[in-house]
Amino acid sequence: MTCADIQIVIDESFLSGGIKLADEIKKHTATCPACQNYLIEMTSLSDDLNLVSQIELTSAESEAMVSALSKEIQPKRVTSRFNITSLIRSGLAAAAIIIISFLARPDDQNPIVNFTIDQYWEELQMTRINPDDLSLLLVNGDGTDYLPSLIDTAEAKYLTNQIPAGQIDDLLFDIDSEELEYLAQNYAMEM
Amino acid sequence: MPDEQVLIQRAADGDAEAFSQLVRQYQQRIFAFIMRMTANREAALDLTQDSFLAAYQNLSGFRRESSFSTWLFQIAVNKSKNYLKKAGRELPLPDNYDHTDPAPRPDDSYEAKQNRIRLQAEIKNLPEKQRAVFTLRFFEQLKFGEIAEIQKVSVSSVKTSFAEALKKLKARLS
Numbered sequence: 001m002t003c004a005d006i007q008i009v010i011d012e013s014f015l016s017g018g019i020k021l022a023d024e025i026k027k028h029t030a031t032c033p034a035c036q037n038y039l040i041e042m043t044s045l046s047d048d049l050n051l052v053s054q055i056e057l058t059s060a061e062s063e064a065m066v067s068a069l070s071k072e073i074q075p076k077r078v079t080s081r082f083n084i085t086s087l088i089r090s091g092l093a094a095a096a097i098i099i100i101s102f103l104a105r106p107d108d109q110n111p112i113v114n115f116t117i118d119q120y121w122e123e124l125q126m127t128r129i130n131p132d133d134l135s136l137l138l139v140n141g142d143g144t145d146y147l148p149s150l151i152d153t154a155e156a157k158y159l160t161n162q163i164p165a166g167q168i169d170d171l172l173f174d175i176d177s178e179e180l181e182y183l184a185q186n187y188a189m190e191m
Numbered sequence: 192m193p194d195e196q197v198l199i200q201r202a203a204d205g206d207a208e209a210f211s212q213l214v215r216q217y218q219q220r221i222f223a224f225i226m227r228m229t230a231n232r233e234a235a236l237d238l239t240q241d242s243f244l245a246a247y248q249n250l251s252g253f254r255r256e257s258s259f260s261t262w263l264f265q266i267a268v269n270k271s272k273n274y275l276k277k278a279g280r281e282l283p284l285p286d287n288y289d290h291t292d293p294a295p296r297p298d299d300s301y302e303a304k305q306n307r308i309r310l311q312a313e314i315k316n317l318p319e320k321q322r323a324v325f326t327l328r329f330f331e332q333l334k335f336g337e338i339a340e341i342q343k344v345s346v347s348s349v350k351t352s353f354a355e356a357l358k359k360l361k362a363r364l365s
Contacts, residue, residue: 015328045361049329052310055223057201057236062218065240066211073247 001028006035014042018050199259200306203250210250217260220331221267228271229328230315234278238270257340264333267322275319312317313363321356324349346347 001009006028013019019042021029029035057065195216200208221242226235245266246253253262314322320342327333327341328349335353339346 016332041361045357048310049360052227052314055220055226057222057239061236062215065218065243066214066238068240069214069243069247070207070211072244073210 001025003032003035006032007038010039010042014046019043019046052178195259199250199253201256202247203253210243210247213259217263218243218262221263224264224326224331225267225271226270226354227311227314228319228322229274230248230311234274238267238274242267242270258337261333261337261340264331266326268341271323272319311361313360315357316363322354322358324352325356325360328353 001024006025010019011016011020019039021039029039110127193348195213198209198213218239221238222235225238225242226232229235229238241264246263253259257265282327314325317325323342324338328335333341335346337347339349342349
């Protein structure tokens with residue numbers, strides 16, 4: 001075995017949670033200063049890191065979390081409890097604006113009135129924001145019931161990498177994000 | 192205990208008890224990962240809960256191409272990233288950094304506690320990507336391939352990040 005091979009074995013041992021070496025390796029490190037130094041370095045790091053290897057929820061924290069989640073996932077949540085980042089919030093507010101604008105139209109002009117949330121999202125991905133939609137939103141509050149479920153669905157899709165952040169960025173085209181955030185918050189409060 | 196796939200299917204069908212079992216199964220690992228990413232216990236508790244909630248809401252979209260744990264870690268990584276972005280914590284630790292012992296043990300000496308805090312701070316000082324890779328590999332014992340899937344990067348990029356993290360930690364802790 002070469003020194004490079006020995007160091008790979010040491011690395012692998014380090015990665016499996018604690019350095020335990022075969023006799024053959026020990027023999028080599030005892031006589032090779034470079035490998036000996038490497039072993040000392042890695043053992044020391046392994047010992048140090050094992051100091052922070054146990055991070056645990058207490059049983060009270062664990063049960064509180066299970067209980068809180070059980071309550072949260074009862075059928076049909078009405079409001080979102082997420083702390084959505086300003087990027088997401090802005091993007092989703094934009095999403096809501098577009099959809100609400102669509103919904104505000106009379107049914108015979110409304111192409112997506114019977115869409116599911118997934119279909120809304122598809123529609124949204126193909127749409128760029130028109131600043132005029134803002135005024136439509138302000139005039140017509142119809143469709144706000146969709147906002148919470150839209151936010152939940154879209155955030156979950158983003159978090160699970162089904163929507164790249166870049167697509168949400170696209171939604172912010174030409175719109176001041178603070179304004180959108182303000183509108184989204186107001187709508188959330190109204191609901 | 193029911194098979195994990197059965198639990199996932201039942202949870203996706205709206206069975207809250209099945210989902211609670213999945214939470215119990217994974218909450219320690221997800222919490223520990225987020226805690227190492229954020230170095231803030233309170234935030235880690237919230238983000239862990241949020242991660243499971245996001246998972247529940249999207250269970251029907253879980254395509255089972257990856258393992259459930261990989262998928263959960265993917266959510267936890269995104270949650271942590273969003274939190275760090277929001278909190279602007281990509282900078283080195285500020286003077287008022289919360290010096291909370293990450294793994295308190297009642298019978299520890301003062302020195303041992305200080306060492307743990309220093310180590311946690313050094314891990315926290317790694318750049319976000321390196322910190323995530325290092326934590327997932329060393330503490331969570333995930334394979335490089337799984338981490339690559341979580342991070343949506345190549346295996347060689349993960350290995351490079353890990354090597355860089357290791358180099359920095361060695362230098363700082365020696």
